[in-house]
Amino acid sequence: MSPSITLHHLNVSRSDRIFWALEEIKLPYDVQVHFRLPTRSAPPSLQAVSPLGRAPALMLNDKLLTESAYIIHTLLSLPEVKAAAEKGEVDVQLETTEDDLFWGHFAEASQLNLFQAGAIIGATSQGWLQGGMVPGLSDEEKKGIEKYSGWLLNAYLKPQQQATIDFAESFLAKSKGGFFSGTDKPGEGDFMMFFLINSLIVGGRKDAGYKVGPSIKKWHETVLARPAGMKAVQRLKDEEEKAKSKI
Numbered sequence: 001m002s003p004s005i006t007l008h009h010l011n012v013s014r015s016d017r018i019f020w021a022l023e024e025i026k027l028p029y030d031v032q033v034h035f036r037l038p039t040r041s042a043p044p045s046l047q048a049v050s051p052l053g054r055a056p057a058l059m060l061n062d063k064l065l066t067e068s069a070y071i072i073h074t075l076l077s078l079p080e081v082k083a084a085a086e087k088g089e090v091d092v093q094l095e096t097t098e099d100d101l102f103w104g105h106f107a108e109a110s111q112l113n114l115f116q117a118g119a120i121i122g123a124t125s126q127g128w129l130q131g132g133m134v135p136g137l138s139d140e141e142k143k144g145i146e147k148y149s150g151w152l153l154n155a156y157l158k159p160q161q162q163a164t165i166d167f168a169e170s171f172l173a174k175s176k177g178g179f180f181s182g183t184d185k186p187g188e189g190d191f192m193m194f195f196l197i198n199s200l201i202v203g204g205r206k207d208a209g210y211k212v213g214p215s216i217k218k219w220h221e222t223v224l225a226r227p228a229g230m231k232a233v234q235r236l237k238d239e240e241e242k243a244k245s246k247i
């Protein structure tokens with residue numbers, strides 16, 4: 001019998017990694033959508049589910065899983081998934097390779113650490129400048145905020161963020177299988193790298209001035225051309241539309 005799976009998804013978030021992994025392993029799942037507040041923070045409904053109020057969170061039978069890497073590792077380790085792979089029904093790198101382990105850590109630590117910092121500075125500096133977060137700032141103070149946040153985003157963070165993209169590009173350019181797993185199938189490292197790469201190529205960072213090399217672009221095309229990649233994009237969109245129509 002299939003395990004019971006409910007994915008708690010926050011719009012524009014790392015939960016897109018889990019949609020892709022779930023579609024690859026072909027187990028049925030339900031989705032609960034949580035929409036970001038105007039401040040971009042997660043809503044209280046997600047706080048009620050996950051200890052830090054962050055997405056993704058996933059209920060696997062009666063156990064709550066958080067942290068995308070842990071969720072993905074747990075899903076790929078399910079006996080039902082192993083059995084399906086043995087029958088040739090699942091085409092994913094189930095055993096964690098050294099490269100998977102490396103890129104899984106890299107994605108959340110060295111890479112998203114920098115992009116998360118940028119997102120926070122971008123959103124909060126706008127909140128201060130528009131007066132919603134801290135009312136009553138003088139023009140002089142606003143100019144200072146603009147100058148400092150602009151420097152942080154463009155002079156300090158951007159070159160470091162770009163270096164993480166270039167580093168991933170140089171790995172993929174040499175990788176025989178074309179995946180971050182180091183094999184010819186996507187593994188944990190690929191699922192983990194999906195969120196940022198997808199946001200750079202088709203998401204919110206598309207026009208933000210980052211340079212994405214040909215090997216990453218090819219990887220992204222390959223992922224989205226996989227039946228599971230296509231289904232994941234469609235399911236995410238359908239679930240968000242269905243949830244919006246109920247608000």
Ligand SMILES: N[C@@H](CCC(=O)N[C@@H](CS)C(=O)NCC(=O)O)C(=O)O
Pocket residue numbers: 010012013014015040041042053054055056066067068069108
């Ligand atoms: N390391 C965690 C990060 C989770 C995380 O920060 N999620 C973001 C969305 S991408 C979130 O829920 N943000 C909502 C908030 O900060 O209020 C993971 O990999 O799952």
